[in-house]
Amino acid sequence: MTSPDRPPVVDVVGLHVRFGEVEAVAGVDLQGHAGQATALLGRNGAGKSTTMRVLAGVVPPTAGEVRVAGLDVRRHTLEVKRLVGYCPDVGGLVPRATPWEHLQLSARLRRLDDWEKRGRDLLERFELGDVAHRITAGFSHGMGRRLSVVLASLHEPQVLLLDEPFDGVDPIGVEATFEIIADARSRGACVLISTHLRELAIQACSTVLVMRGGSRVATVDAGDMVGEDGARAYRALLD
Template identity: 85%
Template sequence: MSSRGPVVDVRSLHVRFGEVEAVAGVDLQAEAGQATALLGRNGAGKSTTMRVLAGVVPPTAGSAVVAGYDVRTHALEVKRRVGYCPDVGGLVPRATPWEHLQLSARLRRLAGWEERGRDLLERFELGDVAHRVTTGFSHGMGRRLSVVLAALHEPEVLLLDEPFDGVDPIGVEATFEVINDARARGACVLVSTHLRELAVEACTAVLVLRGGAQVATASAGDMAGEEGARAYRSLLD
């Protein structure tokens, strides 16, 4: 992986759905080995930005380059290089966690993935339900499995959209481990969340979004503690 230039490079990103402007001018540069949080309330444009970076939604205006590939013209190459945990959906109701892993490995032509798959399931306390269909899984269990699937192939860019939503402390700690492991091997990590305290614990940099627009970029330290909480509230008012 090249250390020159940002792995994720977003310039003046705009996304419209009809008359609704979901993203209104986001700029983001994220490096290898760095974890960046997209922080904001529901409807801030976090998930739409993540979908653009995953190659799922094209930009209306502006540019987004992921691992050297323009998401508009090389969406398939982008998808090959990212691991994406979507904010909702993404699971097959009648498939088991192990079958999800098998399908992901087959689609990505992974070899020798089984040991890593078992380790991830155990980390997220899904080992006991590895062969149970996901119908009936709690929201938190589904979130944990989505993180496992995103991390399985050790992607160059790891995109976790609301990975902490409804997740218990053990799942949160396991997600922190996945983020730290990805950073240690030089991956670029982006995490979207509305939970400030978890954002600053998991990440090194924070991008604050409000109403689809970028309102601040700060270090995680600047957004931590009571002073960080006050600063964050002022940005959302």
């Protein structure tokens, strides 16, 4: 679905992110296209989540160029946040609020009209309908992950960023997340998924960017990582 004549929706060149003396991201290049899903795959500490936070406008880049839909994230942070749907790797939920209240707040902040039917449909798809009016403080980790994906996708964003959406999620939640990714791609959104789970990455995405130690070590077709040969190739990239 990607046209070579169309510029990438997400364009990252030479991204560096430092926290004091620690360099969390060291010169990453990344492109994401309309209608395409790209995985950021690697072990914990590879720099995946920090890269996603930069794209979401949450963490500023230390160096490099980062553009989302042609907008520089440094100079147009608020505009970028409006274009993006972001599921963070941890947190993001209000413990004393219910899923429905989370949806209401998101809709109000984004000035959405006629969102309630889509909100109900998303909760049902992720099997959260029965707990829509229960506070999230008692939710399992997997339930919180599912709700975070719902909130990220509510407004049908141009760029969907899912950071570890499969972590601790049961098969029904995984399948629902796959459906959200497929829906986003079909309407021409750019999807980026951060995960340490190789098999789910290659099911959800057509392109895989392998990260290690804050750097990109390879960008490969997802098909090249299928099966035992793919697993061996992946391990070799991480060694």
